[in-house]
Amino acid sequence: MSIKILILYYSRTGNTEKMAEAVAEGASTVDGVKVLIKSVREARLQDLLEADGIVIGSPTYYGTIAGPLKEFLDQTVKYHGSLEGKVGGAFASCGAKGGGAETAVLDIIKIMLIHGMIVQGNPEEHHYGVISIGPPDEETLNACKELGRRVAVLAKKLKSTS
Numbered sequence: 643m644s645i646k647i648l649i650l651y652y653s654r655t656g657n658t659e660k661m662a663e664a665v666a667e668g669a670s671t672v673d674g675v676k677v678l679i680k681s682v683r684e685a686r687l688q689d690l691l692e693a694d695g696i697v698i699g700s701p702t703y704y705g706t707i708a709g710p711l712k713e714f715l716d717q718t719v720k721y722h723g724s725l726e727g728k729v730g731g732a733f734a735s736c737g738a739k740g741g742g743a744e745t746a747v748l749d750i751i752k753i754m755l756i757h758g759m760i761v762q763g764n765p766e767e768h769h770y771g772v773i774s775i776g777p778p779d780e781e782t783l784n785a786c787k788e789l790g791r792r793v794a795v796l797a798k799k800l801k802s803t804s
Contacts, residue, residue, distance in 0.1 A: 645672070645798045647790070648693035649679040651700065652711040657735040657777050658699050664783040665697050665733065665772075668790030675794045682714045691721060695729040695797035696759070697790060698750045702734050705742030706749050715753050726758030729797040731789050732771035735778070743773035760800070762793045 647669040653659035659681070666679040680689060690696060698715075700707040707715075718725070732750035736743035747770045751761050763769055772785045 643674060643798075643801060645675045645694045645794065645801055646692060647675055647677050647695040647697065647794050647797060648689050649677065649790070650682060650685055650689070650696060650698045651679075652682045652708045654701060654708070657774060658701050658733075660783070661733050661735060661772065661774055661778050661786045662699050664778070664786035665699070665731075665790035668787030669695070669697070669794040671787075671791055672794035672798060674798060677790075682711050685714065687717055687721065690718065691724055693728065694801055695731070695793045696725070696754075697731040697733070697793050698754075699733040699735075700746055700750065702736035702742045702746040705745045707734070707746050718753075718757065723758065725754075727800070728757075728759050729762055729793050729800065730754035730759040731762045731793040733773065733786060733789060734771065735774040735776075737776065739775055741775065743775070744770060747771035747773060760796070762789070762796050764788070764792065
């Protein structure tokens with residue numbers, strides 16, 4: 643049984659891209675998981691349909707997700723209902739404490755929930771998703787790896803029971 647995890651992100655400065663790479667690294671540690679990492683600039687809507695798990699990351703602009711990512715996600719309305727049951731996760735970067743990264747993560751999660759996705763949280767820390775203030779440090783990158791691993795494990799469990 644092969645599981646496919648899509649890491650979808652937008653990054654202007656490279657901070658969110660570094661986080662995406664760490665999420666992909668964590669997901670790839672799970673046996674039987676194939677990881678696809680794509681910038682929103684190169685992604686196709688079909689990539690979402692083909693994935694068992696989807697982790698989305700964005701820089702924070704004005705307390706929400708970046709415009710190019712929002713524009714891409716707005717197009718998913720044509721697939722409403724087709725993402726139901728897929729596992730999701732979110733991460734975001736911002737420039738300062740109180741910069742809105744947590745609200746950006748919640749905006750991603752809201753989109754996932756509207757699609758009927760199952761969102762993987764973490765009861766220990768980074769409950770909603772991982773955030774970075776400025777460039778991601780080692781602790782943040784480790785949290786990203788854990789997010790990727792947790793999404794992959796849950797997607798694998800769910801697929802094995804279906």
